Amino acid sequence: MSHVKIWVHLVFSTKNRIPFLKRNIRFELRLHIMENCKKNNIFLQAINGYEDHLHCLISIGKDQTISKIAHMIKGESAFWLNKSRMLNDFFSWQDDYFAVSVSESQLSKVINYIHNQEKHPYLKIFCSGG
Template sequence: MSFVKIWIHLVFSTKKREPWLNKNIRYDVHKHIIKNCKEKEIFLEAIDGYTDHLHCLISLGKDQTISKITQLIKGESSFWINQNNLTPAKFSWQDDYFAVSVGESQVEAVKGYIKNQEKHHAKKSFEDEVNEFMRKYGWERIKDLPA
């Protein structure tokens, strides 16, 4: 029997960073993603976000890839949001995403960070958060990516 535990902190935003995920729908979207992940055997440990993005802490299974998990979460959730007319216009997620590995010793800290998104973003914009991620993980900001 194979045993794999690879923690991934996944972050993705709404298309053009539209603030569609207001309090009226945000938690329904979270609940739906949690349910969908269980059905697809995606181990989702934490989820939260703000009006224009989501953070997920996921443990990959032995046959799972970051791109496939991200595609399943984003694709199904945008379909569900549109099917239920939760936004005034067609909803979609931005194509891009951030994904970084998380060491076992950092799982609790990342869970805490994810679960405090509303409080966190009262002080820091998503743009500032993106720039902080870029610096922290040594990524260059690509000028053609939407801000």
């Protein structure tokens, strides 16, 4: 039986960095993404963000790629947000994303960083490219 354990910190932002993700929307969006990841066998360890971006810590399975996971999370969540009509405007994510591998020894630091996004939203260590 194959065993793969690759941790990836995935960051993506709203189109043109428009601050659509106010606190109540961000909360609902995180819940939706968590549920959708479970349904699609994506192991999502942590998720959080601020008004114009989201961070996810994921573990990639043996048949998964970063590209497929990013596409699924971004595409499905944008579709859901538009369908839900929580926003008055059309919502979309930037086409690109940032992904970096995370070593086991750094997991707790990355999880803490993600969980504390609202305390340091503009410390853009991982999302400088948008």
